[in-house]
Amino acid sequence: MAQQLDGETSxxxxxxxxxxxHVVLPTGVVEGGRITVEGARITDGDAGAPGGRPGDxxxxxxxxxxxxxxxxLHVHGGGGGSFSSADPEECLRVAGTHRRHGTTSMVASxxxxxxxxxxxxxxxxxxxxxxxxxxxxxxxxxxxxxHRCGAHQPELLRDPDPSDVRKLVDxxxxxxxxxxxxxxxxxxxxxxxxxxxxxVIAAIGHTDSSYDATREAIEAGATVATHLFNAMPGxxxxxxxxxxxxxxxxxxTVELINDGTHLHPSVLELAFRDAGAHRVAFITDAxxxxxxxxxxxxxGPMEVEVKDGVARIAGGPTAxxxxxxxxxxxxxxxxxxxxxxxxxxxxxxxxxATPARLLGIGDRVGSLEPGKDADLVVLDxxxxxxxxxxxxEWIVKPGVAG
Numbered sequence: 001m002a003q004q005l006d007g008e009t010s011x012x013x014x015x016x017x018x019x020x021x022h023v024v025l026p027t028g029v030v031e032g033g034r035i036t037v038e039g040a041r042i043t044d045g046d047a048g049a050p051g052g053r054p055g056d057x058x059x060x061x062x063x064x065x066x067x068x069x070x071x072x073l074h075v076h077g078g079g080g081g082s083f084s085s086a087d088p089e090e091c092l093r094v095a096g097t098h099r100r101h102g103t104t105s106m107v108a109s110x111x112x113x114x115x116x117x118x119x120x121x122x123x124x125x126x127x128x129x130x131x132x133x134x135x136x137x138x139x140x141x142x143x144x145x146x147h148r149c150g151a152h153q154p155e156l157l158r159d160p161d162p163s164d165v166r167k168l169v170d171x172x173x174x175x176x177x178x179x180x181x182x183x184x185x186x187x188x189x190x191x192x193x194x195x196x197x198x199x200v201i202a203a204i205g206h207t208d209s210s211y212d213a214t215r216e217a218i219e220a221g222a223t224v225a226t227h228l229f230n231a232m233p234g235x236x237x238x239x240x241x242x243x244x245x246x247x248x249x250x251x252x253t254v255e256l257i258n259d260g261t262h263l264h265p266s267v268l269e270l271a272f273r274d275a276g277a278h279r280v281a282f283i284t285d286a287x288x289x290x291x292x293x294x295x296x297x298x299x300g301p302m303e304v305e306v307k308d309g310v311a312r313i314a315g316g317p318t319a320x321x322x323x324x325x326x327x328x329x330x331x332x333x334x335x336x337x338x339x340x341x342x343x344x345x346x347x348x349x350x351x352x353a354t355p356a357r358l359l360g361i362g363d364r365v366g367s368l369e370p371g372k373d374a375d376l377v378v379l380d381x382x383x384x385x386x387x388x389x390x391x392x393e394w395i396v397k398p399g400v401a402g
Contacts, residue, residue, distance in 0.1 A: 014057055015043070016392070021061035021378070024068070024348045026367050035066060037374040040391040044370055059398060061378060067348050068367050069104025069375030069390060070329040071355040073178065074138055074226070074255055074283035076109045078290035078328070082298060083108040086121045088128065095133055097291040098284070101328035104375035104390040105135045105356065105365050107177050109285075111299060112141030112152035115164060119171035129175040135359055136177030139168050140226065143181040143191065144206030150231045151313050151323035152206065153301055160191040169198055176200045177359055180226040182207040183217035196221025201358070203255075206231045207242055214245035218252060224358070227285055228254040228271060230262050230322075247274040253358050255283045256350075258335055259327040261310050265340050277346040281355040282332045287311055287324035299323050330377070330385040337383060 016037040023033030036044035076083055079097030081090040091108065098106055108125050110118055118139065128134045141152045143160035158164065160181045169176045178201035183192055195202040204217055205226025225246040233241035246252050254275050256268060262285075272280055284290065288297040289306040296314065297304045303314040304323040311323040329351055336347040356366025364373050378387030378398050387398035 014055055015053075016057045016059070018059050018061055018066055018376075018378070021064040021066045023066045023368065024344060026353070026369065029344055033066070035368055035376065037389070037392050040374055040393075042368060042370055042372050042374050061398065063381050064386070064398070065344070065379040065383070066368070067333075067344075067377050067379065068352040069365060069373075069377055069388070070102045070333070070351045071135070071359070071361075071366060072098065072103045072106040072284055072329055073224075073281055073355045073358065074109050074140070075103070075106050075286045075290075076111060076140075076299065076324055077288035077297075078284075078286050078292075080288050080292050080297070082111075082288050083125060084111050084113065084121055084299075086117075086124045088124055091125065091128055092133060094288075095128075098286070098328060099388060099390060099395050101291065102330045102333070102377040102385055102388050103284075103328070104373075104377075104388070105359075105361065107136045107138045107359065108134050109138040109140050111301075112144070112149075112156050113301060114156065115142070115167060118142075118168055122168060122171040122176070123173075126171075126173045126175040134175075135361060137172045137175050138178040138180070138203075139176065140180040141206065143179070143185065143188075144231075145182040145185065145208045147208045148182070148206045148231045148233075149318065150206060151299060151302065151304070151318060151321050154317055156301075159186045159188075161187045162191050162194050165191045165194060169195070169200055178203050178224065180205040182209060183220070183222065184209040184213045189216060189220050192217050192220040192222050196223075204242060204246065208233060209242045211240045211242065211245050214242040215249075218245065218249050223251055223253060225252055225254040227257050227262065227283065229267055230257065247271065250279070253279050253281055253354060255281050255285075257285050257325055257327065258282050258332045258340070259284075259325045260335060260339070261322065262325065268340055272342070272346065277349045278354060280350045281358065282329065282336070282347075282350045283355075284327040284329060284332065285324045286327055289326045290328055292326070330379075333379075334383040 180203040192202040202222040203224035305314040356362040374392040388395040
């Protein structure tokens with residue numbers, strides 16, 4: 001049982017020691033491990049050490065698993081809110097929802113819209129990045145293929161003119177982390193090069209690109225596949241398309257939505273086998289219904305109906321299209337190790353270490369190591385989340401004595 005908290009910390013000057021759990025370190029899973037937290041940082045992590053020293057706050061967690069806080073590269077909303085709202089309080093509600101599900105670092109994703117509207121959203125989101133509430137901004141659209149637009153509004157799509165791409169990057173004031181575009185469109189390759197030069201991840205997605213055009217984009221600097229397999233041509237034995245090119249190149253990290261709706265388990269297995277765990281990042285692609293019940297929700301300028309946990313566009317030319325997900329990363333982890341049969345270490349890599357490295361924040365988050373932020377998740381024996389700590393503060397505190 002977990003307690004919902006609002007930034008509870010240990011009394012001033014006292015350390016928190018988590019002991020007795022299976023702890024996932026970069027070297028593997030340690031039984032009976034220990035993590036020591038002082039302030040916002042991890043100061044120690046080892047196995048079989050004494051519980052603590054006088055004055056320590058000790059949480060004894062036998063039968064539990066302690067993993068690094070999750071890192072989400074691609075999330076649009078949750079808790080009934082959206083990062084596209086340009087409302088700081090609503091955006092914070094989204095972030096809070098995902099934190100309670102173990103995502104301690106997240107990149108806010110926008111949805112295709114008018115360039116001026118996207119720039120206004122970026123101005124709000126950039127302040128939240130500067131405050132430390134978010135890890136960056138991801139622009140998904142409007143520079144995507146009308147043939148693979150999915151839940152994006154077709155009439156708002158446009159070719160990736162580098163000047164328009166630059167306008168959004170500039171609006172983010174140095175906080176843009178990633179932009180998804182279709183490289184086969186006019187201006188696509190030039191925009192990929194410009195993004196790479198600006199230090200912004202160029203992601204290939206919502207694309208009708210060929211194998212050769214995708215290879216060109218990778219050579220130009222693209223390094224991410226936005227929700228691989230979804231919103232792109234499928235594999236074909238004569239025209240392999242973008243999927244083969246993205247899987248085979250060591251420079252590319254592939255996003256996967258592991259919710260049981262977007263991907264068949266055998267396809268997820270294919271991605272891990274071909275790309276390797278070090279190149280897979282689990283994402284939510286979550287919209288406002290994440291952490292909520294079925295019903296009607298906005299997604300950018302569109303209405304989405306959520307039924308049985310699956311979000312689909314409710315009307316218009318793209319009616320019926322899957323509209324993101326209602327996934328949270330604790331469920332992605334649980335599914336990965338219980339249904340997909342992934343080793344715990346690989347699931348942790350895909351949820352924490354790989355996305356942290358990709359975002360350039362792997363020196364601070366993504367693994368449980370001394371000196372890094374005290375971002376961690378506690379799971380019980382059934383891999384249900386029972387605790388979340390972010391920068392040394394309990395967001396959800398395990399319901400145990402200590």
